[in-house]
Amino acid sequence: MTLEWEGEDIDRAAAHRAYEAHQRLVERTIGVPLTIANEFSEIRVSHVETRNGARLLIESPKSGQWIALDPLDLEALTWQTTQTFSAMIASPYEPMFPEPAQSPAE
Amino acid sequence: MTTSPTIYDEVRNGMLPAHIYNDAEIFERERRNLFSRAWLFVGHVSEIPQPGDYVVRKVLDDSFIVVRDEKGEIRAHFNMCLHRGMQVCRAEMGNASHFRCPYHGWSYRNDGRIVGLPFHQEAYGGEEGFSRKGARLLPAPNLDTYNGLIFISMDPDAPPLKEYLGDFTFFLDYYTKQSAAGIELRGPQRWRVNANWKIGAENFAGDMYHTPQTHTSVVEIGLFREPKAEKRKDGNTYWAGNGGGTTYKLPPGTLEERLRYVGYPDDMIERMKQTWSQEQLDVIGENGFMISAASVFPNMSLVHNWPKVEDGDDVLPFISLRTWVPISECETEVYSWFAVAADAPEEFKELSYKAYLMCFGSTGMFEQDDVENWVSLTNTAKGAMARRLLLNSRMGMLKDGSPVVEPLGDDEWAGPGVAHVGYGEYNQRHLLERWVDYVEADAPEPQRPIGLGGVRLTPSAAAAAAAGDCATGDSCDAGTAAGDGAVDTEGVTA
Numbered sequence: 001m002t003l004e005w006e007g008e009d010i011d012r013a014a015a016h017r018a019y020e021a022h023q024r025l026v027e028r029t030i031g032v033p034l035t036i037a038n039e040f041s042e043i044r045v046s047h048v049e050t051r052n053g054a055r056l057l058i059e060s061p062k063s064g065q066w067i068a069l070d071p072l073d074l075e076a077l078t079w080q081t082t083q084t085f086s087a088m089i090a091s092p093y094e095p096m097f098p099e100p101a102q103s104p105a106e
Numbered sequence: 107m108t109t110s111p112t113i114y115d116e117v118r119n120g121m122l123p124a125h126i127y128n129d130a131e132i133f134e135r136e137r138r139n140l141f142s143r144a145w146l147f148v149g150h151v152s153e154i155p156q157p158g159d160y161v162v163r164k165v166l167d168d169s170f171i172v173v174r175d176e177k178g179e180i181r182a183h184f185n186m187c188l189h190r191g192m193q194v195c196r197a198e199m200g201n202a203s204h205f206r207c208p209y210h211g212w213s214y215r216n217d218g219r220i221v222g223l224p225f226h227q228e229a230y231g232g233e234e235g236f237s238r239k240g241a242r243l244l245p246a247p248n249l250d251t252y253n254g255l256i257f258i259s260m261d262p263d264a265p266p267l268k269e270y271l272g273d274f275t276f277f278l279d280y281y282t283k284q285s286a287a288g289i290e291l292r293g294p295q296r297w298r299v300n301a302n303w304k305i306g307a308e309n310f311a312g313d314m315y316h317t318p319q320t321h322t323s324v325v326e327i328g329l330f331r332e333p334k335a336e337k338r339k340d341g342n343t344y345w346a347g348n349g350g351g352t353t354y355k356l357p358p359g360t361l362e363e364r365l366r367y368v369g370y371p372d373d374m375i376e377r378m379k380q381t382w383s384q385e386q387l388d389v390i391g392e393n394g395f396m397i398s399a400a401s402v403f404p405n406m407s408l409v410h411n412w413p414k415v416e417d418g419d420d421v422l423p424f425i426s427l428r429t430w431v432p433i434s435e436c437e438t439e440v441y442s443w444f445a446v447a448a449d450a451p452e453e454f455k456e457l458s459y460k461a462y463l464m465c466f467g468s469t470g471m472f473e474q475d476d477v478e479n480w481v482s483l484t485n486t487a488k489g490a491m492a493r494r495l496l497l498n499s500r501m502g503m504l505k506d507g508s509p510v511v512e513p514l515g516d517d518e519w520a521g522p523g524v525a526h527v528g529y530g531e532y533n534q535r536h537l538l539e540r541w542v543d544y545v546e547a548d549a550p551e552p553q554r555p556i557g558l559g560g561v562r563l564t565p566s567a568a569a570a571a572a573a574g575d576c577a578t579g580d581s582c583d584a585g586t587a588a589g590d591g592a593v594d595t596e597g598v599t600a
Contacts, residue, residue, distance in 0.1 A: 039197035040206040082176045082203055082215065089204050089213050090222030 025050075025057050025068055063093065114546045117538050120500035120531070127302040127487035132545070133435035140404060140544040141166050143261040145270045147406040147429050148172055151180060151254040152290040152448065158201040158216055164431055164439070165258065170246055171195045172256060175217035176203060180251065182258050183218045183243035188558050194243065205243075218242040220559065241559035253282040254289070255427075261549075271402065272347020273522035279386060280397045281408045281425050284447040285377035291427070292459065293443040295467050301480035302487070303405055303430040303438040304541065309476065310399040310407035310428075312345075312533025314338040314352050315501065320475045329413045329464065329471070331421055339528050342395060342514060346523025348540070350533035351400025351408070353525075361391025368396055368412040369422040374450055388520035395519075401533075403540045405430040415461045422454070424462040436484050442467050499538070502530025 025048045033046040046057040048068060056074060059066040069077075088096055113123045113132075126132055148163040149172050160173035162185060169185035171194065187194050192209035204221065206213040213222040220241045223230065230236040248259035250267035252275060257267050268275065282289050309316065317338045324330070332354075340355035356364045365375045379387065389395055399409045407430070412423040425445040430438050444462045446455050465472050486492060502510050509532075514525045526532055 038200045038202050039195065040202055040204070085203060086215055086219075086221040089206070091226075092206075092211055092213070092222060092224050 022066055025055065029057070065093070112546075114542045116496055117542050120498070120503060120535050121496040122499050122538070124487050124492035124495045124497050127305060128436045128484050128492070129487075130435050133432065135545045136432065136541075137166060139547060139549045140541065141260065141432070142549050143259065143264060143544060144404050145248075145250070145257040145259045145264060145267055146404070147255060147257050147402070147427070148182065149256045150289070150291045150427075150443070150445075151251065151256065152288070153199075154180070156201065158203050159199075160195065160202065160216065161199045162195050162197070163441075165260065166432060168260075169193060170258065171205070171243070173216050175215070177217070179217070180249070180256060181216075181218060182246035182249050182256070183214075184246065186244070187212055188220065188241060188243065189223075214243055218245060236559045238559060244556065244558075253278060255282060270348055274347035274349035274402060276346060276383075276386065276522050277344070277349065277351060277397060277400060278402070278408075279382060281400075281410060281427070281445065283381060284374065285381050285449050287448040289425070289445045290448045291443045291445050293467075294428075294441040296439060296441050297468050298433065298437055298439050299477050299481060300436060301438055301477065301484045302435060303432040304538075305480045305483060306428075306430045306438065306440070306476070307401045307403075307405050307407060308534040308537055309480075310409065311350050311401035311537050312343045312352055312531060314341060314343065315529045315531075316476075316479070320479060321472060324465075324471050324475070331412075331414065331419060341398070342519070342525040342527045343530055343533050344519070344521060344523050344525035345533050345536045346521065349400060349402040350523070350536055352398045352533075353395040354398055355527075356390070356394045356396050358394070361387055364390055364394065364396070369420065371451060371454060374447060374454070377447070377449065385520045393514075393518060393520055395525075401537060403537055404544075405432070409466060411461075411465060413461050413465055415457050415464070422457045422461050424458045424465070426462050426466050428466075436488065499531050499534055502526060502528075502532055503535075 026046075028048050028050060030047045030049050033044050035042065035044050037043065042061060044059045044061055046059075048055045048057045053070070055068040055070055057066060057068045111119075113126065116123055117126070146165055148165065148170065149161055151174075153159070153161050154172065154174040157174055157176045157178060160171050163170050163172055163182075171183045171185050173181055173183065175181055183194075185193050185195055187207040187209065189207065189212050190209055192207050194205045194207050194214065196208070202216060204213050204215055211222075211224045212220065214220050220238050220243075223236060223238070226232055226236065226238075233239070246258040246260070247262040248264045250257055252267055252271060255278075264270065271278065315338075325332070337354065338352070341353040342355075343352050344350055356367060359367065361379070362372075362375055365378065366372070370378070397410050399407065401407045407428050409426045409428075410423060412421040414420065415422045426442060427445055428440060428442045430440060433439055444459055444467070446458050450458070463469055467473065504510060509526060510530065511526055511528055513519075514527065519525045524532075
């Protein structure tokens with residue numbers, strides 16, 4: 001029997017779901033991904049066509065984090081100022097508005 | 107009882123104790139009294155044209171992030187994280203809206219304000235323990251620009267830059283404002299030479315005398331139209347405000363003919379006529395002088411020359427800016443930029459860049475010639491005998507201090523300051539007299555350190571802290587940020 005922290009199974013299940021979702025997106029990449037980087041970060045951006053529409057897949061190869069934004073998400077970015085990004089950057093590697101925890105059954 | 111003259115008295119007399127070119131004690135005084143107070147050139151706004159563009163520049167041991175923030179303001183942040191002192195930016199140039207320290211991930215907006223500390227709540231108790239309000243990368247104590255040239259000073263009480271430059275701005279315009287569009291820079295190339303920083307600054311300020319000897323080969327291979335390097339002695343050396351330089355005499359002709367003679371195309375000449383004052387135009391058109399090398403005290407130099415860039419007799423001018431950044435008493439880091447009018451024709455820009463590379467920069471022929479001398483001087487200045495030798499820097503001056511040739515009169519020189527035709531070491535003396543003014547006098551102690559985001563001791567609380575009972579409350583005051591240190595550039599568009 002291996003020891004486990006409480007909640008590790010939930011994290012593992014979430015990681016699997018995220019991996020599968022990511023794979024489905026990557027399989028539908030159109031064209032060549034674009035990499036942009038500066039001395040603080042490197043990011044890969046790809047145009048993904050789902051069955052019914054387009055998303056922009058944004059990946060951080062170093063951390064493995066990713067997000068797929070639809071056109072309205074992206075338009076919402078155009079309404080922002082640097083202040084929004086400062087607030088996001090202020091808490092690295094965690095969302096500004098955490099989603100309620102999901103149980104494995106959900 | 108008479109006291110013997112100090113090295114500073116000797117320098118003021120035009121006789122230079124040779125060891126000033128390689129002396130650790132003197133270098134320490136330069137660091138403490140000169141580079142802590144003077145205005146120092148660190149870059150140009152054309153190097154950071156877009157919001158988020160930054161370059162990292164050194165002032166002796168201090169690294170600064172020179173950046174255009176999201177609002178378009180030019181700033182210089184001390185490149186040291188407020189937390190454990192890691193260098194926040196390690197790339198020499200880049201573009202970023204935020205900087206993130208590699209050590210613990212503290213992050214800053216490009217205007218210097220801190221935005222994030224990982225685990226702020228858990229590790230510091232949030233704002234209660236580390237107040238982010240007002241906490242920012244330390245700004246350079248002073249920052250200002252002239253024609254887009256960015257200068258910083260480590261002295262918060264330094265006089266305004268324009269006042270510091272004084273009448274030298276008249277000449278700075280020839281190099282940095284040939285039209286309303288200003289200049290754009292390429293570079294810098296950076297390299298180190300085993301030479302004292304003052305030698306290059308003096309050389310560019312006024313040494314026309316070395317050209318026939320040191321740079322013979324450059325003339326011999328036909329890089330210039332003038333058949334003899336001695337042509338230099340027909341030019342003048344001028345000193346105005348906080349800088350001085352050398353000029354070439356031009357053949358007889360009108361303003362336009364003379365500007366064409368050095369290789370400027372007509373459209374650039376037209377813009378010069380619209381941009382420069384009547385006096386600036388008269389120095390060329392009436393007096394017949396064209397600016398060449400120059401230095402701004404202490405360690406910025408400029409050069410303007412017009413070699414042949416292709417077979418034939420046509421010449422083409424180039425402009426170069428540089429700084430002599432001291433590493434030690436016997437080593438200097440040279441930053442060398444190519445500069446050109448931003449609205450010059452593309453073909454002119456390319457040929458001008460070629461002209462610069464042929465003459466200056468790490469591949470330049472002049473550069474190789476010069477540095478050989480400077481390294482030798484520096485090495486020789488280190489020994490015991492150099493402490494017994496006063497170098498003669500009195501060229502152009504008789505025993506009683508009167509000039510060998512009278513300065514140019516108002517009808518011969520439309521520029522400010524004092525100009526003498528022919529060989530002389532007036533400018534080297536001016537430069538070193540200013541050096542004495544700074545180095546001889548002890549600068550005031552640097553201001554108290556600034557602590558940001560945490561808790562600062564008042565002097566009375568320091569004693570209590572030493573006794574081990576400083577906590578929070580009345581005895582400690584919160585650190586306050588220094589001024590935010592931004593400048594608006596003079597209408598320079600990104």
